[in-house]
Amino acid sequence: MIKIIHTGDLHLDAPFTLEDPSRARERRDELRESFRALTAYIRDEGIELCLMAGDLTERGYATKETADLLASEFAACPGCRFVIAPGNHDYYRPDGFYAGGGFPKNVYVFTETAPSSFDFPELGCTVYGFAFTAPYLDRNPMQGVRPDDPSRINVLCAHADTSSPISRYCPMTERDIVDCGFDYAALGHIHNSRGIKHEGNVYWAYCGALEGRDYSESGYKGAITGTLDKRDGLLSVSLRGMRFSRRRYADDRLNVTGAAEPAEAAEALSALIARNGYGSDTLLRVTFEGSVSPSFSVSKSDLSVAADGLYSFEPIDATVPLFDREKLERDSTIRGAFYRRLRPDLEHGTPEERARAAAALRYGLAALDGNEFVDF
Ligand SMILES: [Mn+2]
Known part of the structure; x- marks a missing residue:
């Protein structure tokens, strides 16, 4: 059994559009606080795997301070593996943030659009995924990909858009997800979570944003957490949404x-x-x-x-x-x-x-x- 948490769409450093500039600054700080609350939860609960489904930062706004914040929070959770699938905002670049981020050894970042995987034998788990390497990704790299070893807990961590087959942000239909046959697909891109879905033994969810940033992102926000287990080929999934947003x-x-x-x-x-x-x-x-x-x-x-x-x-x-x-x-x-x-x-x-x-x-x-x- 592994304890996981699934987050994404943090958009750290995003500008908040509020009438009062001091309030906008306060909201930016609160977003960082929500992220620290999430890593505190990882430590307190002994979470073993954190799936980060892209858009950790906002394009054009990521600062050195944010890179340092991420690195220090990751380092403060040595018992947890952080898997990052860069999205359209924080897309992977050889001269970018992730390449030179100075992240600790427990951080695993997908670096290319071709599917690849990180294997964690000690967890009996393999995490598949890919990276955006530009602001757009017009096709779904996971099409036709199947888990190598069905006896493992097989997870997909990806920034992808299930809302439109012609999306420029990795169009991926729910049929595609079911056909791939991962036990859990941890998705990012849509900022309002629609809960955990499943068809047969395939589960998937958008975690949503960590803090809402405008009225189109209403309600409390957070992450998805719980356990994944597979014994004798029998999958058991126990996941729920958990609030981390301050407001x-x-x-x-x-x-x-x-x-x-x-x-x-x-x-x-x-x-x-x-x-x-x-x-x-x-x-x-x-x-x-x-x-x-x-x-x-x-x-x-x-x-x-x-x-x-x-x-x-x-x-x-x-x-x-x-x-x-x-x-x-x-x-x-x-x-x-x-x-x-x-x-x-x-x-x-x-x-x-x-x-x-x-x-x-x-x-x-x-x-x-x-x-x-x-x-x-
Ligand atoms: Mn996003």
Whole structure:
């Protein structure tokens, strides 16, 4: 039985796009902390094999400091073998990071696109894989490759894309994975893990990113860990996801139909935050939607008290000022005519057309009412 952990898509040194530059720096440091938490776990649990499925660093941003961090953390886990399959960001170059990284002896890096393997007889395990050697890899090098010795625990560690057969990032279908017949395929590239899949005795998973970096990478992130065992040809796999991320992105929606006052949006936001347990670990974005009074609009300053306990907060106003639409429908003045002119876009437009028409209605009705519209 071997104890493994599967990580990847760390993107150490990645820039975080946050409004506040000090927060962006803090997030970069926290990402390093998450990696240190992972290596601490490796030590504490006696993990024997760490599969690193590419994109350890961000292209163009990897620093000497990051190389030193990786080397020192690997060295601090002498009982664990680290196998690295470079991806499209940290692709292998003879003059690059991995070639001259000064990594300790327990680090094994794939260096070419042709399939190769590292054998660990003491674990009864062989790890197959390949490296990106450029930002793109248009074909799947593992096609037709089978494990040499079926009595071993045979693992694939690879940066590959199962989402499209024409991907430029090593297109690999789930059928390809099953056909290869590895016991476990530890994959990287897709930053949101979809859990551990299997067909028959072939298991595979994306570990996902270690820390989310934007709202498209929402939820807690981490690694996959557990055991692989094979006795008398009988495979047993026991793996689970484990959180290592310090924070999470959350992208939520709030329907505020009928709202006329900013306080109503604040109240709805407070309830949402309480309901979903969003706290100081959460970077929350909320899209406000629904038909509202034409005088209503969403502004960050009105919501700052409600959002106070969050790490960061970003509101998006997608409300439509249609709350008194029946009245506008019957309105025979220029207000009604203005509304009816905008109605097709408000009701059937693309999201951009709707947003533009909604803004036009707000500004227009406010102007017709003799109010100067104050935009925040
Ligand atoms: Mn990646």
